[in-house]
Amino acid sequence: MSTSVVKDVTELFNPEVRAEIDRWVAKYPPEWKQSAVMAALRIVQDDNGGWLTTDLMNDVAAYLDMPAIAVYEVATFYSMYELKPVGKHKVCVCTNVSCMINNADTIVEHLEKRLGITFGEVTEDGKFSLKEVECLGACGGAPMMQVGKQYYENLTPEIVDAILEGLE
Amino acid sequence: MANEVCLRTLDLERPWLLEQYQSRGGYEILKKVLTEKTPPDEIIEEVKKSGLRGRGGAGFPTGLKWSFISRNAPGQKFVVCNSDEGEPGTFKDRDIIRYNPHQLIEGMILAGYAIGATRGYNYIRGEFWEPYERFEHALEEARKAGYLGENLLGSGFDFELHSHLGAGAYICGEETALLESVEGKKGQPRYKPPFPAHFGLYGCPTITNNTESLASIPMILEKGGEWFSDIGVKNSGGSKLFSISGNINNPGVFEIPMGTPFSKLLEMAGGMKDGRKIKAVIPGGSSAPVIPGDQMMELTMDYDAIAGAGSMLGSGAVVVLDDTNCMVKVLDRMSYFYHEESCGQCTPCREGTGWLYRVVHRIETGQGRQEDLDLLDDVAGKISGKTICALGDAAAMPVQGMLRHFRDEFQYHIDHKRCMVGAG
Ligand SMILES: Cc1cc2nc3c(=O)[nH]c(=O)nc-3n(C[C@H](O)[C@H](O)[C@H](O)COP(=O)(O)O)c2cc1C
Ligand code: SF4
Ligand code: FES
Secondary structure (H helix, E strand, C coil): CCCCCCCCHHHCCCHHHHHHHHHHHCCCCHHHHHHHHHHHHHHHHHHCCCCCCHHHHHHHHHHHCCCHHHHHHHHHHCCCCCCCCCCCEEEEEECCHHHHCCCHHHHHHHHHHHHCCCCCCECCCCCEEEEEECCCCCHHHCCCEEECCEEECCCCHHHHHHHHHCCC | CCCCCCCCCCCCCCCCCHHHHHHCCCCHHHHHHHHHCCCHHHHHHHHHHHCCECCCCCCCEHHHHHHCCCCCCCCCCEEEEEECCCCCCCCCHHHHHHHCHHHHHHHHHHHHHHHCCCEEEEEECCCCHHHHHHHHHHHHHHHHCCCCECCHHHCCCCEEEEEEECCCCHHHHCHHHHHHHHCCCCCCCCCCCCCCCCCCHHHCCEEEEEHHHHHHHHHHHHHCHHHHHHHCECCECCEEEEEEEECECCCEEEEEECCEEHHHHHHHCCCEHHHCCEEEEECCCCCCCCEEHHHHCCCEECHHHHHHCCCCCCCCEEEEEECCCCHHHHHHHHHHHHHHHCCCCCHHHHHHHHHHHHHHHHHHCCCCCCCHHHHHHHHHHHHCCCCCCCHHHHHHHHHHHHHHHHHHHHHHHHHHCCCCCCCC
């Protein structure tokens, strides 16, 4: 998978993405650019509609002066990186214990019915995808879900409808 | 006696702002330490006196941990805050970061001063975007006010602090996996020794503490170790944030003295929903063995009382289950979690968590066999104490706890291929 084409790293990514990655690189010791890999992957993923291509991972590797394999390792280890296309709105539903005993399954069923997809799928129009996630540290508001960066707590099917209708 | 330490500013309108934090004396103790050049050893002594034990789950005495660092050894040292908050049931650090980020920052600077570290990172789980933004904003305010950067308030002490965002991996809450993650790698725990106090982040001496531990420091130093210790009980100094959730009316985060009766906490949390009967409690995050409800109602919330009942206080995450819950289903979900989150580095955990999950799952789905209960005991026993990190034990303990107290429900599932509990 690794490409050995030498690229001019200053040409990689658009200026905003580059500036944002550079802001993260500056947080770590100069010889530890690699520390910014998690942030870099998140930034390019957001910029690419929510998922990572091999080309993008290779670019991150080149930009941070890392072996491509080390970037793939990170991208496959952490659950928030997506290696396949996702919906414009990634709907992540917690099904861990506190949410489960507060009827998370009702929320899941409702979402599946309304969107016509199950976990791991994307709606035909590309607007939504569904993902099952582990405890998101908001059990006091169970059942809960995260859409994009936002948490939504104390869900009922009606509240879920209102949230989805409010999303462009 | 509630909200006296980490949540003491919660009643303010926008407590996360510097000006509001300072209206309650925020950063005063830092100024005092820096101008009086308090000897670092005195600070560590005070923290030891406070009886503060690590709030991340293991309960290791914080002052003692700090004393493992050779402050005068040359080279960089680091303070790392663990805001990965992934133990199911736990949601307190999120509130500290959202509502009192400056107290955490002040605590981290003081920790740095005490151990001779001039750099720190706060590892915030990747899903916590809103708390992360609050924290970033607070960092900016603190930097502008001269509390971060070089030569703080003319003292000659430098301290720089940044946040690092995770990307979804429970195992990164384990402190050496967390350090690997900051270094831009997969979050796989390291073999110990060497311990992070000698070989931590980037190979440098490092202390890692939980968000709540570090956010407690300013009040401990301001009011004294004894004041803090006296809030709590023997072996459990101070107050503690309990995240209480489950089948209750008013779930949330409550900062109360260690040693508070569980029944009182449950009352604060609005009692049982729909007047149902309490069946069981997971008292310290999902790794903590379950305790039957009746027994729990007699216990106090402190390290010794919960340990005496065969469980642990852990992160202070209390999950309350009513009598409509099937314990097999609950354990099925928990075992799935540990299987999913095992980093796969050591065989007993990688294979064992899979075994536990598959066996519990087949019991739950009516495929259980008579020998399965002994098999679960056996597998759990073969994981415990045989792994690189404590995730292996964390996966085994809930299984052992469930079989200890609710074996009949598992047996019923095997015999009748269905739940003993009507609602299951
Ligand atoms: C699998 C696993 C997950 C953990 N998750 C967390 C966590 O989310 N937050 C935390 O503070 N500590 C967590 N810990 C405990 C840390 O390893 C470490 O003990 C703690 O951060 C030290 O800080 P303290 O002494 O202030 O508690 C976890 C441990 C293990 C084994
Ligand atoms: S015990 Fe499990 S999570 Fe911990 S290092 Fe071993 S395989 Fe990884
Ligand atoms: S169990 Fe769902 S947020 Fe914790």
